[in-house]
Amino acid sequence: MSLSAGWYLGLAALVFSIGAIGLLVRRNVLIMFMCIELMLNAANLTFVTFARVLNDIGGQAIVFFVLVVAAAEVVVGLGIVVTNFRRRSTTVADDLHSLKG
Amino acid sequence: MLHLTLAVASTRPTWPDILVFAASAAVILVGAVGVVTSSNPVHAALSLVMTLFGVAVLFIEQEADFLAAVQIIVYAGAIVVLFLFVIMFLGVDRREDINVEPLAGQRTLAFVMVGITLAGVIAMLATSHWVTGAHQVVGPIQGPVTKATGAPSGEVAQLGKQLFTTYLFAFEATAALLVIAVVGAVVLARRPALSEREEREKAERDEEAEQAGHDQSERGVAL
Numbered sequence: 578m579s580l581s582a583g584w585y586l587g588l589a590a591l592v593f594s595i596g597a598i599g600l601l602v603r604r605n606v607l608i609m610f611m612c613i614e615l616m617l618n619a620a621n622l623t624f625v626t627f628a629r630v631l632n633d634i635g636g637q638a639i640v641f642f643v644l645v646v647a648a649a650e651v652v653v654g655l656g657i658v659v660t661n662f663r664r665r666s667t668t669v670a671d672d673l674h675s676l677k678g
Numbered sequence: 679m680l681h682l683t684l685a686v687a688s689t690r691p692t693w694p695d696i697l698v699f700a701a702s703a704a705v706i707l708v709g710a711v712g713v714v715t716s717s718n719p720v721h722a723a724l725s726l727v728m729t730l731f732g733v734a735v736l737f738i739e740q741e742a743d744f745l746a747a748v749q750i751i752v753y754a755g756a757i758v759v760l761f762l763f764v765i766m767f768l769g770v771d772r773r774e775d776i777n778v779e780p781l782a783g784q785r786t787l788a789f790v791m792v793g794i795t796l797a798g799v800i801a802m803l804a805t806s807h808w809v810t811g812a813h814q815v816v817g818p819i820q821g822p823v824t825k826a827t828g829a830p831s832g833e834v835a836q837l838g839k840q841l842f843t844t845y846l847f848a849f850e851a852t853a854a855l856l857v858i859a860v861v862g863a864v865v866l867a868r869r870p871a872l873s874e875r876e877e878r879e880k881a882e883r884d885e886e887a888e889q890a891g892h893d894q895s896e897r898g899v900a901l
Contacts, residue, residue: 579739580691580699586803588703588736592710592729594796599714601788604780607765611713611726614757618733621749628819629740634836635816638845640745641837644752645852649859651757655764656866662768663869671780 585626593619606658606668610651617647698739706732717773719765723758730754741819744834816840 579585596615603609621640628636662668705728712725730753737746765771779785817840819833841849 579695583803584699584703585736585740587800588706590796590799590803592706593799594792595707595710595714597792597795598788601792602785603714603776605719605770605774607719607761607770608713608722611722611761614726614753615710615713615729618730618753621745622733622736625737625740625742625745628742631814632818633814633816634819634833634840635844637742637745637819637833637837638816638840640742641748641841642845642848642852644748645856648752648757649855651760652859652863653866655760656863659764659768660866662770668768668770669774 579629582626582630586623589619589622589626592616592622604670606661606670609670610654610658614647614651617643695739698735702732702735702739705729705735715776717776718771720762720771723761723765726761727754727758730758741833744837816844 593616596612596619599612599615600609603612621643624636624640624643626636628634628640658668661673665672667673709725709728709730709732712728713722716722716725730749734746734749734754737743737749817836819836
């Protein structure tokens, strides 16, 4: 029998916070994307933990959908990064300030 | 009542379980910190693989074998490779200085905000009865284990059954989502076709650049 759910949920909360800090602090768009992946993974871990605790397959089905949406999000996001890099030769979020007044 | 059933269902964890959890938790946390702190995007991507692998181990530990396999194949096999491909393609695999803070006080504020959020979540975990839902709304994880050979049972069969019954609409919607994402990526990454006027301007620019290059090389010879 695995450890109690609290350990898994605490670990997921920690990973989520690290991802959130990275998203807020880092300025490289690629690394910001990776931090979003970290946060999605923390949510997945929570879903799987609750699926085990409640003995409900629904939690695992949701993780499946999260994986699909994450894949689609990365494809479109990296497409935007590539397009932006062609125009401005940068992947730093701070350099994209053409809308600044 | 709920707590009673939970207490009955979960026996004490054995030491291999504790060991597996501790090892994968360490791998996950080291990888996550590596993503945030590494100054080279390639190193960040490799740290991300480390974290994803640790999460897959925890999936197996929690009897979600199929999701662990999908996690490795889709995340480590496809998403991180896509990341690495874009990093190499754009040629941004250089070190960047992460010690400069572009916005004064932003880092402190980020740490404080995330700290408050984390403290809130942990406090909620510690004090509230977070298992509030009913058990087995959608279906049990293992399903009825049949004696007949070849009859589907277990978590993969159960997941497949739910995907094609309860979640059929969502499943079809993900198909549409993936197609839209592919079309969007192609449209975004395609070089836009030049109009006639732009083409003429580009030709003129190229000519001028060539002229300038000639001048420069002549000057270089003269010097």
